[in-house]
Amino acid sequence: MSLKSFPLYLANLRPWLTAIAVVWLLGLVGWSWFIKSFLILVALLFLTPVLAFLGFRWWLSQNLVQDSCPVCQLEFTGLNNTQMQCQNCGEQLMVSHHHFNRSTPPGTIDVQAVEVPAKSFEDA
Known part of the structure; x- marks a missing residue:
């Protein structure tokens, strides 16, 4: 290392030396709690x-x-x-134990309606 390149080498170290000096001075003053808090906050x-x-x-x-x-x-x-409604048929469903169950009151019987043509007594 020559004396001509020494100032250039010192210029590269200046930010690091400044940071080390600031941390060291804060440690001497007793501000280590501030630095630790800041590092914990960043983490x-x-x-x-x-x-x-x-x-x-x-x-x-x-x-x-x-x-x-x-x-x-x-x-x-x-x-x-949770309780939800089927997107296709509109049935109210209760989601429990990772399955969909119908949420109908107890005693409800499902029936399918069949259309019956109307007849009058005179036709018979």
Whole structure:
């Protein structure tokens, strides 16, 4: 290293030396709590979105249900432990235990109506 290149070498080190000196002086004054708090805040700033994304994916995998309607057999998705309506037949469904169940009151009997032509007594 020659004396001519020494100022150029020192110019490259100046930002690093300044940063080290500032950190060292803050440590002497007792501001290490400030630096630690700042570093923790920066770490939380980067970790929070990642943890939130992973948590949301886990929650979605536990609560998203894909099943078929018990009435019309249309397959669609819904959230676990919620009540929803079939998109095809309009039946009210309850999503529980990762399956779609009809949410009809107890004692309800399903019947299929058949159209009967009207006859009068005079025709018979």
